[in-house]
Amino acid sequence: MTHPLDRYLRPGMIPHIWCPGCGNGIILNAFLRAVDELGLDQDEIVVVSGIGCMGRVSGYVNMDGFHTTHGRAIPVAIGIKTARPELKVVVISGDGDLFAIGGNHFLHAARRNVDLLVICANNFNYGMTGGQMGPTTPSKAYTTTTPYGNIEHPLNLVYLAASLGAVYIARWCVTHPLQLKESIKRGLTKRGFSFIEVVTPCVTEYGRRNRMGEPREFMRRLREICVIRRGVDPSEAVIEADRIICGEFRDVDKPEFTQLLWNMIREVSEKASRGEIEVAL
Amino acid sequence: MSRRLDVLTGVHFVQGDIACAEGAIAAGCRFFAGYPITPSSEIAQHMAVRLPQVGGIYLQMEDEIASIAAVIGASWAGLKAMTATSGPGFSLMQENIGYAYMTETPCVIVDVMRGGPSTGQPTKPGQQDVMQAKWGSHGDYEVIALSPASVQEMFDLTIEAFNLSETYRCPVILLADEVIGHLREKLIIPEAEEIEVVERRRPEDLEGYKPFQPGEDLVPPMARLGEGFRLYITGLTHDEAGRPRASSPEAQGRLVRRLCDKIRLNRHRIVKFEEHYLEDAEIVVIAYGLPYRSALPAVEEARRRGIRAGIYRPITLWPQAEERLREIGERAHRVIVLEMNYGQMLREYQRWIDPDRIVFSPSFGEAIPTPEGVLGLIKRCMR
Numbered sequence: 281m282t283h284p285l286d287r288y289l290r291p292g293m294i295p296h297i298w299c300p301g302c303g304n305g306i307i308l309n310a311f312l313r314a315v316d317e318l319g320l321d322q323d324e325i326v327v328v329s330g331i332g333c334m335g336r337v338s339g340y341v342n343m344d345g346f347h348t349t350h351g352r353a354i355p356v357a358i359g360i361k362t363a364r365p366e367l368k369v370v371v372i373s374g375d376g377d378l379f380a381i382g383g384n385h386f387l388h389a390a391r392r393n394v395d396l397l398v399i400c401a402n403n404f405n406y407g408m409t410g411g412q413m414g415p416t417t418p419s420k421a422y423t424t425t426t427p428y429g430n431i432e433h434p435l436n437l438v439y440l441a442a443s444l445g446a447v448y449i450a451r452w453c454v455t456h457p458l459q460l461k462e463s464i465k466r467g468l469t470k471r472g473f474s475f476i477e478v479v480t481p482c483v484t485e486y487g488r489r490n491r492m493g494e495p496r497e498f499m500r501r502l503r504e505i506c507v508i509r510r511g512v513d514p515s516e517a518v519i520e521a522d523r524i525i526c527g528e529f530r531d532v533d534k535p536e537f538t539q540l541l542w543n544m545i546r547e548v549s550e551k552a553s554r555g556e557i558e559v560a561l
Numbered sequence: 562m563s564r565r566l567d568v569l570t571g572v573h574f575v576q577g578d579i580a581c582a583e584g585a586i587a588a589g590c591r592f593f594a595g596y597p598i599t600p601s602s603e604i605a606q607h608m609a610v611r612l613p614q615v616g617g618i619y620l621q622m623e624d625e626i627a628s629i630a631a632v633i634g635a636s637w638a639g640l641k642a643m644t645a646t647s648g649p650g651f652s653l654m655q656e657n658i659g660y661a662y663m664t665e666t667p668c669v670i671v672d673v674m675r676g677g678p679s680t681g682q683p684t685k686p687g688q689q690d691v692m693q694a695k696w697g698s699h700g701d702y703e704v705i706a707l708s709p710a711s712v713q714e715m716f717d718l719t720i721e722a723f724n725l726s727e728t729y730r731c732p733v734i735l736l737a738d739e740v741i742g743h744l745r746e747k748l749i750i751p752e753a754e755e756i757e758v759v760e761r762r763r764p765e766d767l768e769g770y771k772p773f774q775p776g777e778d779l780v781p782p783m784a785r786l787g788e789g790f791r792l793y794i795t796g797l798t799h800d801e802a803g804r805p806r807a808s809s810p811e812a813q814g815r816l817v818r819r820l821c822d823k824i825r826l827n828r829h830r831i832v833k834f835e836e837h838y839l840e841d842a843e844i845v846v847i848a849y850g851l852p853y854r855s856a857l858p859a860v861e862e863a864r865r866r867g868i869r870a871g872i873y874r875p876i877t878l879w880p881q882a883e884e885r886l887r888e889i890g891e892r893a894h895r896v897i898v899l900e901m902n903y904g905q906m907l908r909e910y911q912r913w914i915d916p917d918r919i920v921f922s923p924s925f926g927e928a929i930p931t932p933e934g935v936l937g938l939i940k941r942c943m944r
Binding site for chain 2: 290292293322323324326328338339342343344345346347348349352354355356357358359360361362363364366367384385387388541544545548549552553557559560561
C-alpha cells in the first residue's frame with residue numbers, strides 16, 4: 281500500500297513512536313504537504329530537531345535530518361544555514377525543547393533574524409519523559425511534577441516571538457490542518473525568522489491527567505477552544521485552558537542575518553584580494 | 562602570483578592566541594563560532610577580523626553551548642569549523658562535545674586553560690582541564706588532545722588538530738594555557754605549499770552510502786548536508802546507516818567499540834612526544850605545556866653540572882605513548898612530574914611508572930615552576 285507522501289518519508293523509519301491520538305503526525309503531514317505543494321526539492325531541505333516526541337521528526341522525513349542534543353536544534357541550524365545559505369533549514373521540535381532548555385537560543389535566533397522556519401509542537405508538557413510540567417503548562421494544570429496543580433505562569437510563545445522581532449508568526453491547532461499547511465508554506469518561502477506554534481494533544485500524558493478525555497473528545501475540545509481570529513495583536517493572542525487565539529499575527533520584512541553576513545564576507549574578501557584592506561599580522 | 566590571504570608566510574612576532582587563529586585559517590578552517598572568555602578571546606577577535614577576508618564565517622553566539630552546536634552544524638554543512646574557550650566555557654560545551662564524538666563530527670575545540678574550579682583565576686594559567694578533556698562528557702569515548710608549549714606550536718598544533726580531526730572524523734582538543742595563549746614570541750609561517758593540510762574522506766558515490774559505515778581504518782567517509790544523501794544524524798545509538806538502535810545491545814557494543822578503537826588502534830599514528838638526554842638519564846622530568854619551558858633549561862643546567870638528567874614531554878596528552886613511558890619508568894631512578902594542577906596526568910603516569918619512583922611537583926596560579934626550582938628538585942633527587 282502506498283501513500284501519496286511516501287517519497288517524503290524515510291524508508292525503514294515508519295511506524296513512528298507517537299502514541300495513538302497524538303497530534304504530531306498531523307503536523308508532519310502538514311509539513312510534507314506544504315513541501316510537496318511548493319514543489320521544493322527535498323534534497324535542499326534540512327530538518328533539525330531536538331529531543332522529545334517531536335524531536336523524532338528529523339528521522340521520519342526523507343530529507344537531511346539532524347537530531348541534536350536537547351534544546352540545541354536552533355544553534356545547530358544556524359551553523360548549517362550560515363555555512364550553506366542555499367539550503368532551507370527547518371527546525372521542528374517541542375515546547376520544552378525549544379523554550380525551556382533551548383529558550384536562550386530561540387531568543388537570539390529571532391533577534392538576529394536568521395532565515396529559519398521554527399515549528400513548535402506545543403503539547404503543554406514533556407510527553408516523552410512521562411508528562412512533567414514545562415514552560416507552556418497552563419496554570420493549575422496537573423502533571424507528574426505538579427501533582428497539586430501548576431503554580432507557575434506559562435509562556436505565551438506568540439507574544440514572546442513578537443517581542444523578539446520574528447518576521448512571521450502564527451499559531452494553529454492540529455484541528456486546523458489546512459490553515460497549518462498554508463502557514464508552513466508561507467514560513468518556508470518567507471526570508472527571515474519565521475515561527476509557527478501548533479497546539480497538539482498529548483492524550484497519554486497531559487490529557488489523561490487533565491480530564492481531556494479519549495482522543496476524539498480531546499480533539500473536539502481543542503476545536504472548541506482554539507478559535508481563529510484575523511488581525512489580532514500578538515499581545516492579545518491569549519493561550520489559556522479554555523481559550524486559545526489562533527491565526528497569523530505578524531508578516532513583515534526586515535534585513536535577514538545570513539544575507540547580511542554573506543554581503544559582509546563578500547565585500548571584505550573582495551577588498552582583501554584587491555589589496556584595499558591590509559591583511560597582515 | 563597573487564599573495565595567499567590564508568597563509569601569511571613570513572616571520573612574525575605575535576601572541577599565542579593569534580598564532581592559533583592563523584594556524585586554523587592555514588589549515589582551512591572557514592567557520593568559527595564562539596563566546597567571549599578570558600584568556601581565549603583574542604582567538605575569537607582575530608577570527609572576526611581574518612575569516613571574512615578569506616571568505617569564512619565568524620559568528621558570536623549567545624553562549625558556549627550554542628557555539629559548539631553551530632560548529633557541529635557547520636561541519637556537517639561541509640566546512641572546517643572551530644571554537645575557542647576556557648574552563649567555564651569548556652564545561653558548558655561538554656554535552657555537545659560528546660555528541661560530536663557520537664556523530665563523528667570533525668571539529669577543533671581550543672581550551673586556553675586558566676585556574677579553576679569555577680570562575681577561578683581568569684587571567685592566570687592552569688592545566689586543570691586535562692582530565693576534563695578526556696572524561697568531560699558522559700559515556701565511553703577516546704579523545705585526541707594536543708598540548709602546545711610555544712607560540713609556534715599554537716600555530717603548528719592547531720593545523721595538526723584540524724588534520725587529525727579530518728583524518729579520524731572526531732573533535733580534537735587543543736589544550737593551551739593562559740601564558741602560552743598570551744605570550745608573544747617569534748612565529749614562522751611557512752610557504753603554503755609546505756603546510757600539510759588533510760581533508761576529510763568523502764563518499765565516492767551516492768548509491769549505497771552509509772554515513773557510519775567505516776573503512777579499514779575504522780573511519781567512515783563523510784558526506785555533507787544538501788547533497789542528496791538524506792543523512793540522518795542522531796546522538797542516539799545508531800547503526801551504520803544512522804538509524805536509531807536505542808535498545809540493541811549489539812548496536813551499542815559495535816558503535817562504542819568502534820568509536821574508541823578508531824583512536825586506540827591508530828594510537829601509534831596519533832601519539833607525539835619529544836624527549837632529550839634520555840639515553841643514560843637517571844632522573845627524568847615529565848612536563849607539558851608551560852612547565853616544560855622551565856624544565857628544559859633546568860635539565861640542561863643539571864647536565865652541565867654532571868647530573869644525568871633527561872626530559873620527556875608529551876605533545877598529545879590524549880592518547881599518550883604508554884609503552885615509551887613504561888620504558889622510561891623502568892630505567893630511571895626518579896621521575897619528576899610537573900603539572901599546573903594538583904595531580905591529574907600524574908595518575909596516568911602512576912599507572913605506567915612505579916609510583917614510588919615518582920616525585921610530583923604541583924603548581925598553581927602565578928607560581929609557575931622556574932628553572933631554578935626545577936633544578937633544585939633534580940638536585941634533591943640526587944641525594
